[in-house]
Amino acid sequence: MARDLVQKVTATANALSAACLAGMMLLTCTDVVGRALGRPVLGAVEVTGMLASVALAFSLPHAHRARAHVGVELVVMRLGERPRATVDLVTGSVGTALFFVIGVQMWEYGTTMRRAGEVSMTLRIPTYPVIYLIAVAFFLFALVYGLDVVASARKVLGRPPGDTP
Numbered sequence: 001m002a003r004d005l006v007q008k009v010t011a012t013a014n015a016l017s018a019a020c021l022a023g024m025m026l027l028t029c030t031d032v033v034g035r036a037l038g039r040p041v042l043g044a045v046e047v048t049g050m051l052a053s054v055a056l057a058f059s060l061p062h063a064h065r066a067r068a069h070v071g072v073e074l075v076v077m078r079l080g081e082r083p084r085a086t087v088d089l090v091t092g093s094v095g096t097a098l099f100f101v102i103g104v105q106m107w108e109y110g111t112t113m114r115r116a117g118e119v120s121m122t123l124r125i126p127t128y129p130v131i132y133l134i135a136v137a138f139f140l141f142a143l144v145y146g147l148d149v150v151a152s153a154r155k156v157l158g159r160p161p162g163d164t165p
Contacts, residue, residue, distance in 0.1 A: 002147065003147075006065075006143065006144060006147060007065070009061075009140060010062045010065050010140070010144060011062065013058040013059075013061050013062060013137065013140055014058065014059060014061075014062035016054070016058045017054070017055045017056075017057075017058040017059040017062070018055075020051040020052070020054045020055035020058070021051075021055045023051050024048050024051045024052060024055065027041065027044050027047060027048055027051070028044065028048060030044075042122060042123065043120070043122040043123035043125075045122075046120045046121065046122055046123060046125070047123070047125075050120075050125070050127075050130045053130060053134060054133050054134065054137075057133070057134040057137035057138065058133075058137045058140075060137065060138075060141045061137070061140045061141045061143075061144045064141065064144050064145065064148075081155065082155065082156055082158070085152045085153075085155035085156045086152075086156050088148070088149075088152040088155075089149060089152040089153055089156055092145055092146075092148045092149040092152055093149050095145045096142050096145040096146040096149055097142075099138050099139075099141045099142040099145060100138075100139065100142040102138045103135050103136075103137075103138035103139040103141075103142060104135075106131055106132075106134050106135035106138055107131075107132065107135040109131055109135075110128045110129075110131035110132040110135060113126075113127050113128040113131055114126070114128035
């Protein structure tokens with residue numbers, strides 16, 4: 001149950017990331033053609049930057065679930081299953097805490113930007129919604145990491161995997 005829900009949420013986050021990437025590509029191509037014709041797209045750089053930030057943040061949970069990140073495990077890969085699960089438990093706990101704290105700090109930063117009325121330079125788009133989206137992505141990443149911690153803890157304790165991703 002939890003595995004399916006997390007899989008759907010991370011797939012949705014990844015689709016949002018892909019949509020942002022496609023939007024960046026379309027906007028950049030339009031801007032390049034527009035510049036060649038003497039009509040650049042106003043605010044293309046700032047919108048592309050916002051889309052890139054959202055794309056990166058929302059791709060992290062899916063990349064983690066897919067194990068698409070680079071890992072250096074020269075020592076860890078030589079360990080048995082339980083010691084390896086113990087290492088995963090410790091690093092996963094630290095990662096979960098770190099990304100949860102980053103999510104909290106991003107949310108607070110978004111609130112600060114909202115209260116200050118901070119907007120982008122050219123188009124005057126409020127920046128806080130983008131910051132809040134990034135915070136949500138980090139909370140989701142912390143959740144995905146946390147579910148891995150539960151799975152690692154079950155391995156350390158010698159229990160079956162259960163309903164964890």
